[in-house]
Amino acid sequence: MQQTLVIFSGAGLSAESGIATFRDAGGLWEQHRVEDVASPEGWDRDKKLVLNFYEERFRKGLACAPNPAHRAIARLEEKYDVVNITQNIDTLLEQAGSTNVWHLHGRIDFQKCEFHFSIPPYDDPSYSCDYRARISAPTKLGDRCPKCGGQLRPDVVWFGEAVDMRQEYLETLVRRTDIFVGVGTSAQVYPAAGLLPLFNGTKEKYFIDPKPAYDLLHGFKVLEGRASNRMPELADRLLQSPPGNGSGM
Ligand code: APR
């Protein structure tokens, strides 16, 4: 019976592919005001500014390739039932070969209607459209929803918007998880960061980050360092080790 391995990742996983993180020095939130480019209020104020921000990220994403950490995660599928839960909107995990990737905060290669039903954190009848589609070019001002005529926007979750935590699925996943790995996240943004305590009961837990948030990592084996070094090392150990014997790290 294949063991279940959950990998919870953040921007640090893709940093070495050339995608800036959010809160590190020179990170995205140093260059842009969150409330302008990643909030419903910013969208109401200036849609063009928001669309330009995500156009830049779309183009940047196209110019980036998976790094050794993404590839190591894909390799783990040789032996484990791997479930990726990522905060990242890039598709580098899929490009590296991962087949099970849950994007908590959306995907840069999808667009949706500005009145999409998944957006508000509470029931709002004015948000009832279900238009969502894959894109090969960034969304522009004036791109209209074919269903209701609303302006199209990136399929990304902004601050103050709902994150679908798939409660029932998550509860069963926590129960069947044998190994949990956190990589490249400051674990400051909720509800995503709530996954760390949620998997606290998992007997084998690892966390990879050059500046780990130790106060959140009790019971974790912390592997300080960059993802492109530490993730392949951990993957090699987990692929070598007999089931249930841990990596010995
Ligand atoms: N390898 C591993 N980790 C790294 C690397 C690297 N090469 N470089 C930086 N890191 C770590 C940093 O030390 C930090 O802990 O990655 C983390 C990045 O943290 P944030 O920038 O806060 O990104 P993240 O945790 O993914 O942010 C969560 O916040 O802005 C929102 O929606 C956005 O999904 C994002 C969420």
Ligand code: ZN
């Ligand atoms: Zn619509």
